[in-house]
Amino acid sequence: MELMMWKVSYETGHAKLDEQHKGLLATFERMQHALVDEGDGGDAMELLAELKARTAEHFRTEDELMERFLYPEEEDHKGIHGRLIAQIEELYRRVEVGQTAMTPPVVKFLESWLTDHIQGEDFRLAEFLIAKGNQA
């Protein structure tokens, strides 16, 4: 699938992080399509589960890199990862029990959360890693 929502301004220059970020945004894109095309939310829910798993895996990658290269902002950055994962898990639970509907604005909110994080903390991390000679 063509990735519509990827922007050059999301590119950190670190190949591995960029590849994983693209994968996460592709999942958002598929969720948005599922919500618009089907309306019952079933596929969107499966995609939300996939997003949860992919996000956790991605954060593990970044967390490990921060540890390995003794990143000075490690604690704050990991804290932000923890909060974002908690938000996704909370949304998943609420949708599961019918307290919240999976709607395009809900997905958009999470997506903005993630892209703000990419353009903020992840850019700083990528710059640091590249300076340390790690860029893939």
Ligand SMILES: [Fe+2]
């Ligand atoms: Fe990231």
Ligand SMILES: [Fe+2]
């Ligand atoms: Fe991050």
